[in-house]
Amino acid sequence: MELIWLVPAFPLAGAIALGLGRPLTGKSAGILGSAAAGLAAAAACLVACLFVAGGQVPYTVSLWTWLDLGAASQAIAFSVDALAIVMILVVTIVGFLIHLFSIEHMAGEEGYRRFFAYMNLFVAFMLVLVLAGNFLLLYLGWEGVGLCSFLLIGFWFRDRANGAAARKAFLVTRVGDVALLLGMLLIAASLGSLDIGEASRKAQSAWAPAGSSSLAMLAAALILGGALGKSAQLPLHTWLPDAMAGPSPVSALIHAATMVTAGVYLVARANAFFALAPQVLEVVAVLGAATLLYAGLCALAQRDFKKILAYSTMSQIGYMFLALGASAWTGAVFHLATHALFKSLLFLAAGAVINALGHERDVYAMGALAKKMPLLFWTFLAGAFGLTALPPVTAGLASKDAILARLWYVGGDARLLWWAAMAGVLLTSLYTFRMIFLVFAGPSRRGGVGASSHEGELGPSTTIPLIALALLCLVGGLLDFPRLMGGRPYFGAFLAGALPTAPLPEADTALDLFLSLAPLILSLLGIPLAWLIARRGLERRDIAPKGALPAMAAIAREGFGFDRVYAFLFVRPVLRLAGKGVDFVNLASEGLRGATMRLSGLLRSSQDGRPRRYLGALALGALLLLAAVLI
Amino acid sequence: MNPADLELALGLAALLFVIGLAGMLARRSLVFMLLCAEIMLNAGGFAFIVAGARWGAPDGQVIFIFLLVTAAAEVAVGLALILALSGQGRGRPKGLDADEMRRGGD
Numbered sequence: 220m221e222l223i224w225l226v227p228a229f230p231l232a233g234a235i236a237l238g239l240g241r242p243l244t245g246k247s248a249g250i251l252g253s254a255a256a257g258l259a260a261a262a263a264c265l266v267a268c269l270f271v272a273g274g275q276v277p278y279t280v281s282l283w284t285w286l287d288l289g290a291a292s293q294a295i296a297f298s299v300d301a302l303a304i305v306m307i308l309v310v311t312i313v314g315f316l317i318h319l320f321s322i323e324h325m326a327g328e329e330g331y332r333r334f335f336a337y338m339n340l341f342v343a344f345m346l347v348l349v350l351a352g353n354f355l356l357l358y359l360g361w362e363g364v365g366l367c368s369f370l371l372i373g374f375w376f377r378d379r380a381n382g383a384a385a386r387k388a389f390l391v392t393r394v395g396d397v398a399l400l401l402g403m404l405l406i407a408a409s410l411g412s413l414d415i416g417e418a419s420r421k422a423q424s425a426w427a428p429a430g431s432s433s434l435a436m437l438a439a440a441l442i443l444g445g446a447l448g449k450s451a452q453l454p455l456h457t458w459l460p461d462a463m464a465g466p467s468p469v470s471a472l473i474h475a476a477t478m479v480t481a482g483v484y485l486v487a488r489a490n491a492f493f494a495l496a497p498q499v500l501e502v503v504a505v506l507g508a509a510t511l512l513y514a515g516l517c518a519l520a521q522r523d524f525k526k527i528l529a530y531s532t533m534s535q536i537g538y539m540f541l542a543l544g545a546s547a548w549t550g551a552v553f554h555l556a557t558h559a560l561f562k563s564l565l566f567l568a569a570g571a572v573i574n575a576l577g578h579e580r581d582v583y584a585m586g587a588l589a590k591k592m593p594l595l596f597w598t599f600l601a602g603a604f605g606l607t608a609l610p611p612v613t614a615g616l617a618s619k620d621a622i623l624a625r626l627w628y629v630g631g632d633a634r635l636l637w638w639a640a641m642a643g644v645l646l647t648s649l650y651t652f653r654m655i656f657l658v659f660a661g662p663s664r665r666g667g668v669g670a671s672s673h674e675g676e677l678g679p680s681t682t683i684p685l686i687a688l689a690l691l692c693l694v695g696g697l698l699d700f701p702r703l704m705g706g707r708p709y710f711g712a713f714l715a716g717a718l719p720t721a722p723l724p725e726a727d728t729a730l731d732l733f734l735s736l737a738p739l740i741l742s743l744l745g746i747p748l749a750w751l752i753a754r755r756g757l758e759r760r761d762i763a764p765k766g767a768l769p770a771m772a773a774i775a776r777e778g779f780g781f782d783r784v785y786a787f788l789f790v791r792p793v794l795r796l797a798g799k800g801v802d803f804v805n806l807a808s809e810g811l812r813g814a815t816m817r818l819s820g821l822l823r824s825s826q827d828g829r830p831r832r833y834l835g836a837l838a839l840g841a842l843l844l845l846a847a848v849l850i
Numbered sequence: 851m852n853p854a855d856l857e858l859a860l861g862l863a864a865l866l867f868v869i870g871l872a873g874m875l876a877r878r879s880l881v882f883m884l885l886c887a888e889i890m891l892n893a894g895g896f897a898f899i900v901a902g903a904r905w906g907a908p909d910g911q912v913i914f915i916f917l918l919v920t921a922a923a924e925v926a927v928g929l930a931l932i933l934a935l936s937g938q939g940r941g942r943p944k945g946l947d948a949d950e951m952r953r954g955g956d
Contacts, residue, residue: 831875
């Protein structure tokens with residue numbers, strides 16, 4: 220029970236040791252960082268085993284008082300329940316594998332030690348985020364991961380573009396963070412508690428009677444704002460494609476597996492507030508569906524290998540939000556877990572490919588890599604099958620199936636969302652296989668970035684994480700397999716202690732078959748279509764696009780102009796104001812300073828040391844006195 | 851001394867004082883400022899004597915003697931200072947310009 224503090228303590232200690240340890244040179248820094256993450260994973264597994272063995276009783280471990288404010292005191296307290304267990308397992312295990320991968324992947328980079336220090340710090344903050352029992356501690360972790368994201372996106376800071384990408388990520392997520400902070404303050408002010416469990420209970424008794432009171436809606440909407448920013452959902456999504464400026468392991472860990480899904484975790488954790496505000500929950504679903512389709516279309520038009528994956532992440536998180544909106548809490552968390560597996564695998568394999576090709580990221584310049592890089596190809600394919608929910612890889616198959624089925628059963632207007640999700644399934648298959656065909660199949664291109672390349676010497680620290688993640692993808696879905704195929708919802712049952720669940724309706728084999736086969740058929744249909752798109756794109760890659768379709772593709776490549784609109788509405792006005800040196804915040808203090816200066820100037824002129832002025836003033840004064848006496 | 855003469859004499863004293871004050875304000879040279887101070891002092895002394903004559907009291911003349919002594923001391927010290935200052939200047943005795951002295955005589 221008391222072991223839980225060890226889980227975040229290991230990576231934190233690792234980060235401190237790496238941050239201070241100048242003598243750590245060469246690979247020892249990577250090994251130390253990976254060991255810290257590995258120990259955290261071991262501790263997390265131990266905690267999970269004890270939790271299951273102890274009958275899955277949620278408990279809270281209070282370490283020390285953080286802020287001693289009398290009645291409003293806040294403690295550093297970790298609360299462990301099924302949801303937290305799932306999250307710490309995902310964060311530490313995937314995190315450990317990515318650390319392991321980075322030992323070799325990042326070898327020879329300037330700032331190797333710094334990289335592992337940041338990565339360890341990130342894992343520590345992420346664990347604080349998911350273990351926090353109150354909103355304040357959660358917010359500490361929330362901001363901490365944001366900071367690490369900023370530091371790691373700008374890891375190669377000598378390139379100005381990377382610094383700009385890091386700042387963009389930081390500032391855009393900050394918009395959401397402010398909303399979350401306001402939501403927390405609202406909860407603290409009106410419910411008098413920041414403890415998540417206690418606030419949830421109080422909210423149910425205080426806000427429920429009025430149906431959906433405006434306070435409940437406001438609180439849910441503000442929390443949602445924070446989640447949208449962190450999880451790169453419309454309309455706060457613009458930072459994620461730029462965040463690909465960071466190293467690939469960073470993209471895998473932060474911008475695919477853990478941090479960007481923190482928004483999903485937050486909404487699931489605060490489910491009581493959303494349950495009180497059904498309208499906000501509808502907004503969650505609609506935004507999820509919109510992001511899902513939007514990001515799918517964008518991914519279809521990208522040329523940058525990692526940006527395809529970035530938009531894909533956005534789209535998959537759209538699925539999770541869709542599930543949250545449909546109150547399929549466990550489905551969303553399950554997809555979060557499986558997505559962490561297959562998307563980090565995709566990012567790691569993509570990073571290895573990009574490294575092998577000498578940092579070439581344009582998919583049109585790759586090609587025919589399947590034979591040259593067999594290991595990367597097969598592991599990437601395993602991840603891709605997970606992403607498109609195709610058997611035999613079970614990770615995505617089971618989780619996406621669960622979400623789609625749940626959407627169908629909600630009925631009513633949600634049926635529309637189901638259709639959107641099905642369109643998303645087709646889009647996922649299209650962009651995934653377009654990417655695979657362009658990168659791994661076809662002729663090698665461009666006088667040979669691909670021609671002369673080969674996998675190179677992939678050491679065990681690279682291959683083990685890839686193979687381990689691929690195996691986890693293969694079997695991961697079995698935890699909660701669709702009942703049609705004889706599966707049992709172990710995962711859902713496990714989470715039932717932490718999240719509200721609604722049982723599926725009575726089994727109807729025909730309907731179940733339809734619900735499972737429809738996405739499968741759409742995904743399979745996407746493969747030949749993707750081949751056509753890939754070939755067409757390849758033929759036309761160097762000629763200026765003409766016609767409606769290429770023009771649309773160009774717009775989609777730019778993310779449908781969100782960046783331009785934001786630049787016009789927010790960035791440029793602020794920059795213009797800044798350029799003029801107008802600082803509204805300073806106006807008050809500047810005014811005070813100016814008035815003081817002017818007043819003191821008046822006084823100073825009586826002391827300027829000119830004898831004639833003194834004399835004149837003396838004479839004037841005498842005259843005035845005389846006049847006063849006479850009159 | 852009849853009242854009409856008194857007014858005339860006091861008017862002369864006031865005129866002298868204003869001349870001295872105007873010179874003090876207008877002149878930049880220390881020598882002339884010292885001269886103007888003497889004129890103003892004399893204006894004051896003259897007013898004392900007139901007043902003494904009008905009311906037949908010896909106090910006015912006594913105070914004038916005091917004034918003379920003060921003026922003599924002032925001139926002695928002031929001229930000595932001016933001489934010392936002008937000795938520092940090279941070529942033109944610019945050290946005598948009161949405004950320039952304020953600026954440090956550069």
